[in-house]
Amino acid sequence: RLLEYSLQNKNKFEKNQVDTFIIEAVLLKQIRKIQIGHDGTGVGSGWFLNKVVVRSDDGHYEPVTFICNRWLAVDEDDGHIVRELMATQHLNRTIYNVKIKTGDIFQAGTDANVYLKIFGEKDTTDKIQLTTGNSTKNKFERGQINSFKLKCYDLGKIERILIGHNGKNLGAGWFLDWIEIEAPNCRELYRFVCYRWLDKNEGDGKIELDLIPSDVTNKTSLILYEITVFTGDKVGAGTDAKVFIQICGLYGKTEEIILKSKSDAFERKSVDKFKIEAPDIGQIEKIRIGHHSENFASAWYLEKVLIQRYLSKPFDKRKRVSDVNVEEYWFVCQQWFDSDQHDKQTIRELLPTNENENVLSNQKKITYLVHVFTGDKSGAGTDASVFLTIYGQYEDSGEHQLTKSKTNINKFERKQEDIFEVKAPALGKLTKIKIRHDSTGMASAWYLDRIEIVDPEIGVRYHFICEKWLAVDIGDRMISREILAFENKVLPASTRHQTTTYRINVITSNKFGSGTDANVYIIIFGEHEDTGKLPLVKSKTHKDPFEKGHRDLFEIEAIDIGQLKKIKIGHDDSGFGSDWLLECVEINVPKLDHTWIFPCGKWLKKTKHICQLEVELYPKEMSTGIYSSHIPYKIKIYTSNILDAGTNASVYIQIYGLKKSTNQVILCSTAWHLDRVEIRRLIKDQKTKRYVFQCNRWFPEDKDDGSIVRELVPENFIEEILIKKYIVNVYTGDKSGFGTDANIFLTMYGDKGHTDEHELVHSQTNKNKFERQQIDRFVIESSDLGNIYKLKIRHNNSGMLRDWFLDKIEIKDERQTYVFNCEQWLTKNKRDSKFERILYEKNYQSSMNGVGSVSRSTEECIPYIIKIKTGEISDAGTSANVFIRLIGSKGRQTPMIRLEVMHRRRFEPGSVETFSFEESDIGDVEMIEIEHNGNTLLDSWFLDGVIIKMPTKGRTFYFLCNDWLSKYKGDGRTKRILRVQDLNKTSFWSFPYVVKIHTGHMEHAGCDCDVSLRLFGTVRSSSECILRKNEENFERAAIDVFQCEFEDVGKPIKLRVAILPKSIQGRNRWYLEKIQLIKHTKQTIREEIYFFVLDNWIGHETDYYFDIPITNSSRVSIDRTTYRVITKTSDMDGINCDANVFIVIS
Template identity: 30%
Template sequence: MVFYRLVMSGGIANTKPRRPVCERGNPGPPHDLWAFVVVRQLERSAWGSMASVHQDRHPIDRGAGEGKQITCHTSDIRSAGTDADVSITLVGGAGTLGPKVLQHSNSNLFERGVKDEFLLEGTFLGDINRIEIGHNNKGFGAGWHLDRVEVSDENHNRSYHFPCKQWFDSSRGDKKVMRTITAAQLARADSKNTCTYKVKVYTGDMRSAGTDASVFIIFHGSRIPASAKKNLESQGKDLFERGQVDEFMFEFDDVGDVNTITVGHDNRGLGAGWFLNHVEVTVLGKQPTQYFVCRQWLDKKKGDFLIERTIQASAFLPDDGQCQYKVVVTTGDHRGAGTDATVRVVIYGDKGQTALIPLISDSKNLFERAQVDEFLVQGANVGNITRLQIGHDNKGWWANWHCKQVEVTSLANKQEVKFFCDQWFDKKKGDGQIIRELTPLVGGGQQQAALQKYTVTTHTADVRGAGTDADVYITLVGTTSRVGPRFLVPPSGDPFERGQADSFTFEAGDVGAVTQIIIGHNNKGWGAAWMLDFVEVVAQSTQQTVFFPSKQWFDAKQGDRKIERTIDAVSNKPNAGKTSYKLEVHTSDLKNAGTDANVSVVVFGNKGMSGPRPLPAGKEAFERGSVDYFVIETDNDLGELERLQIGHDDKGWFAGWHLSHVEVTSMTTNQTWLFPCQKWMDKKKEDKMIQRMLTVGQLSAAAPSQPPPEQQQQQQQPPAPAPASAPAPAPAPPLLLPPRRSRHHVKNAGTDSNVSVKLFGENGQEGPAKQLIAKRGQLERGNNDNFTINTVDVGRPARLQIGHDNTGFGPGWHLSHVTVTRVESGEEATFICQQWLDKTEGDKLTTRILTASSTAPLGAPSTKKELPANEAPPAASGAARREVSYTLRFETSSRPFAGTDSQVWFELVGTEGTSGIVKPDQKPEHFDRACKDTFTFQLPHCGDLNSLKLGTDKAGKGPDWHLSKVVVNDGASGREYIFSCGEWFDKKRGYDKTLSVSQ
């Protein structure tokens, strides 16, 4: 190595050697500097390059320390902060600094949305063109989302910008925890490299247009070809819903004039597909609003299957019939007037109507008491505004709302319209409406334009499962306009139940003659499926009724899976001149009896036939032991039914079917015909037929026509022979006798066996044995079950033979008593049993002959399954008991929540018999907390009362009840009985009790 001594004057030389080492020397005369430079020995030919030493007139003192200010911006997204140690390396044109751990006295570094600043000491690096930054992946929350890094070189008045917008996380994305980032731009320190963007995203107003995915945007501008990705996020808000406008404002990379954007999503979530209408971008203070029109799906299953699109800007939104409206809403100045619900409007005009527009903004406190809220919304250009629909979705803690007035201004034609309201939108106040239609103030703002009042009545079909728990809506389409969609909200009660007609009245603009409706539901609730029979609409100004027949399911899981239908009007009421028949199809309880095939029927009567009718059913239909219900309609009454053809198409994995029988009931006359089958319809069994013609008849009897020998020995009084002069029992005309059987609340009292009955008359007449066709759930413990049998007239029933065939899993049966009513005369006879019909209990008999204990009507025992049986039938008496007046006062306790919404029942028990189960005619205000409710009844005289049975049917939202006492006044004797209770009727302690007389 050779030392050279250089003498330089006139300044400080910046030699810029390849790898020089400069040592500071003693200063000489002014402007002179002596320095020693150590270089490697050069060949003579290389000395020419040393001329550059004298050409640089901007010397730099390379020995001095230099400071670099590092600013790290952690992103403002969920879990963006890190507990790990972050380090950085700066790479410049003249050297490298680092890696350096970024730390200072503040222990909470790199938190979400926080800017952290650090000062690094080092040497001159030249222009910094990239950084290497990352963390050591230590700590509980190591994952980090870095927005950007800014590096300032204060000595040389320069700054550098390094955008990132990525995760440093070993469990996300590309799983990197260290990245190299290139500088985005080089600028003077006093220049800004970010700006404020206002972005409005318009989701399309069509079915399934909204998305659950994460949406991002990239800006392309005149200064920078592309910014980093910006995720469009907002806390506590459902973004990008159908027809919604979402607005974002944020500071981001300044790319210059924005001419193109890229927008897309990550395709995550249950409903990722998205229909984007357009995006509006405004660079505040720099660039006016630019429009980026998409109007395409971003969906991997629709259209071109893209989920990311690059869109060019336009200075205006193309004319697609859209325009902007300014909506100013004034909330009333009343207590509780504000709402947390989402308020929505539909604007109507002489050219049409907008879609349903939600009134939303970034403000968290919209629609507060006496507040005025202003919105700028976009919708179809409706021309001159004629009316407004406004309402809310009834969601949130405080959904009820009082609206004072609304002002709507069309920015297309500058029309300003004021709508006066001053009404509650509350299901519990006023008329219970949460959606209203308003008409403009006319005549100097003093008069409200007239509205039409409509009454809509929905008729739910009377078939199994026809009712719905979903929210039903309707749109009325007329010759001049349309109204809706309008949710049909009842003021009280449960609407849309099976066989129910529900009426709804609301005011709306006049649509002219109603020619069409669009009706459907939102598919919410446990039982959303709905079968609509028909709808009738009455315009009250004309009193004209228009009918809309449906007779279809609104079910997302069955049939055509539609939950919304468009129905045209008819002038005549559906079902007028038509007859509906209800079919109960009983599949046998045999192995492999069910079928997967498609079943159809033809019904024949003496006045005509129905024609082939398919029986549409779901996956659970025609299963072993099931009963399936259907309704068919014919143009004319078929008269007396004679035959029924039934069969299937032999399709499906398990097509073979064993049919027990079919019951057909005329819904006009309530007459029922039984068509027994009890055969296979299977190409591989019996006669291999899959279609059968059935005739009206009876099921084969399961019980013997006479009692077994051991039973005959038990009879205390055998049937007396008919007198010689008595005529033989006539086999016709048939008589309908409905026996009601009642059983104890005895453990295992129910039976799975086939039960049969046989009636004997007072004069020895004897009817045939009749099997009682029990449906699923009947003959169970504690039930009262009703059956109707068609048999010969035996006169007044005196004896009853009843028994079972001891088949099934649980054949043993404990029978309380049977009540038989002769339909023709209304005479009633009660047959007390109170014994087991069981081969393993008591006397081990399964058939018994019972003697009538009374032939007088005995009050009205309930037939509702939930109510207990009349366990103490009237004492045996050949004479009818007189009716007397009983007054009962029920005193509900004053405890909190003591009242009940359930139906209350009671039964008086005395020395001469019981009253039978009686249900008071309840009103909503009865049996409330601390109430005393008094009822008077005409009941059979029970003699001296010794007990009172009572309870509830456990129905309603508040079935529990705390009863203090019941006071009973016997109108015949004037005696008063007090039955003290002081107990709860609830699930834990039971919903029925027997009280003894306390006074």
């Protein structure tokens, strides 16, 4: 409201003056805050406001005072001319410290007016103009960090921010790197990573952006450390290397902290002081200090280090005389840090001492004996430098180079044991090691068999089984491995679950001179710990990695660190062209089925203007779309059994899915007759489908129709089944000559199907498998076979010793053990001359009348298969115990049977869980009784339906529920009795919709694809509605209207929009502005209108679909009626109007 007429003064807002104004408004009740300001015009626009008092005219509410006592002026105070004031009784204001980093790329700065809006848990600010900060006058310039102090009421935890600018002035385009907001009241630091343009002419053209926190740091755990470094008084004692320190304490350790100084630090006889904020790690137990440089002037002689730890309360008073809130720790070193002289160490661990070198802590260094066993393979030895880090329950040893073997002059040779001494603090029980080499020397490839470490304090020998290559061109091409510790030599099968594979894609910029010849490394930080420094040596995509425009893939196996939080990536500044412009890093963890993207766009180089060889990156928030990682497909090609059906040509395959297709994959290396193709998606611990593509056609140029490329459609697919793990124990007989060197193959048969033939390759118990009186254990992953009743075992009659006497085979799953006795030879030279045997489970003959297992009673039992479909809304799942009873046509019923989910231990939203059991034959299933025992809101369960199969009778029964089983939702019942469905009847209502689709008004916005719509609601999702493409539909700036029907989904939540490409060459990218759904019910007396706004591209980069949430502007128009509008034009001269007139009625 404009404060126009003062009741007391004609010239209002003068010095020491009170002005009163009357404002009419709707009833606001008790006023909590006001916003007051001016437009900044006029010669003397600056205004110092003392306070504002607001009174209600009727006196129902007490007067409210708003204290200001600040300038509203562009050239005074903080430059704001608009302020929010809180009522004095509601004053709970705080200051937010805001830092904004403009990107370091060409023309990244802006001259536009930048604003910020903060959304908190308790409240939200208005748009705050960032006009005056406490930094430079010319704000938001390239590479600049601008600081601002925002004073407003307490917002609580910050949930998101809105950042943008007005797009005005010549250089309005702005590249925003990141924003940090510190809330001193709650001592939390919020970091928002943006790394994109806010520019109408760049990217998506947006100049305003919503961001959610990329990282939140609790600053209550941060304390101040003052570090004083004393460089020695020796010739050449100073260094130009980048020195770092890592502090290890009772409760953990800090990251590696670079000790930076504005002046020349670490010169001869210098004393350099550094103040850092770092987590409180408790009483300091040791430090790790050093540098990674091997340059000419990197040698350094360190005399000692003093660390003063500032506390909020006394911790250990004996450490400090003058101030009980400061602890002092001395670390006397008096050693060189030089890779060319002395012991060639550039990193050292130091224990706390006094100034006279007396160790203060009880932690003395002990000597670990490290036994390194190189494997017995051709070329197993290495000439590279080998490095070892030992991890214990308390801390780690730091990285040590294994230089001097106690047993051999020429270390790490084939079939050789080398013993080294590693001095470190007592680490407690050892948990793992990291072993690596630097890939130098003529023969750097190394086959490591194992490492054994002896703890002399307790006399325990720890075993670290590797049995892998550390090489850039052999095996998985990894030269760094983390290995878990065990106190026996047998490698448990569970170790594979404690490590995981990281697929790291490093993208170098496409600008001139972007590539590097330096050695690149990465450190990955997770929710549990970090991987340590991992060298990126052998790219799977390029021989010469990190070149201009390269996308280099590295696969690294390391300890599972959980969800990724951030990374550090850098290089050692070596090589002729070491400068590197890193575009971004993508890390895929197949175990978690997720990919993290870390944008960078920065130079990593060492010059006068830029001195940064390492960068810390945070993941970019994936706002829309679902990431689908690469998964394995097993492809079976059946060549026809007719004359000349085979081929020597290069056969390729390309698989087309609903949303995208694979690349062409070469299957082998001219006439060929193809019978069929089978493809199965192999996903661990998930369901799988097998697709069958029938062909029965020739592929030569001179036969059939002459085509050498054919598109096949799936004829059918086999029912979804779960992948299970079977443990196979193979017992070789106890007589001379019973072992074999041949390759062994196994096929398993169950009442639900059979496996493919598996070669038994990797024994978990023995390196040399199938030897006399030996038990070899294998793990086979397969679909659920049910009860296993038969095996086929054979060998290929290869090797020097081919004959094999098989005693028996045991197969274990999570339910039982199946025993298959053999006690026969597999050979061509003895008795019946067979090297293939069919074996039956030992109880099979006694269960021929059952279903593959011995009956539990004299009553005939039959198998039942039950499939439970949970609803797709986010809170549809339950962890409660679910029970079911089947009621049949013979007046018989089963007992209540508990349905236990084996893998996820709960019924997940949208999941289909399958259960199988044996019970008495109750005839056709007519009803089911299903319930759960949950009593809380979180136990609420939305059940879509149930399918019951009787495989021995070939009968299937369907039961629809589509309702809640909950004490708090629906009708409050947790038990339902469902009747079998007549599938000829419609299951639920459908409603007609008018669909209006708005294609964007920009270049190439149209597409050549059909469009698919699927509506999701609070109850269920609809079936798919396909809108066919014609010449006019889905073109630039077009508004296309369709009619379609969707099932009743409850209250709409989102709309899934997908485009269906018709050909590879077509326009398979579409800019969708928005979609409007108009729902008609009761003969259009009532209509409901829903808006789904996207304003973005749909194409290959989004997997050809988008899930668009319903917008808040969706409205319902009830009881439609007709309004008669009468306008009267005045009779004055010249008042007529030829323009289009509109009216808004509200």
